Amino acid sequence: MSESKALCTDTELFAAALFQLQVSVWERTADDIPVRVEDGGTIERITPVSVKINGIYYVRSECEFRVDRSGIKS
Incomplete structure (x- = not known):
């Protein structure tokens, strides 16, 4: 199972857009x-x-x- 990184800041979102990374979207149910x-x-x-x-x-x-962290180069 691959590990993912949450994009929490404007900078992280803009970087993901700039580098055209595949971004998944998650929502929480009423049960969290x-x-x-x-x-x-x-x-x-x-x-x-x-x-x-x-x-x-x-x-x-x-x-x-x-x-997905595999798409992020360190």
């Missing part, structure tokens, strides 16, 4: 269980409120954005 709602796509647009991936806008305060 993380569920993947987008398997992976490149970031098309970033606003203070949302991130657009594969033509869908995801609210930043309600979602977690992750990249």
Whole structure:
């Protein structure tokens, strides 16, 4: 199983967009269980409120954005 890294800051989101990394989107259920709602796509647009991936806008305060660590070069 590969490990993923959460993109928490504006800088991390912009870097993922710049390098066209595959970003997955996760939301938490009412029981606080993380569920993947987008398997992976490149970031098309970033606003203070949302991130657009594969033509869908995801609210930043309600979602977690992750990249597979294997796609990140140290």
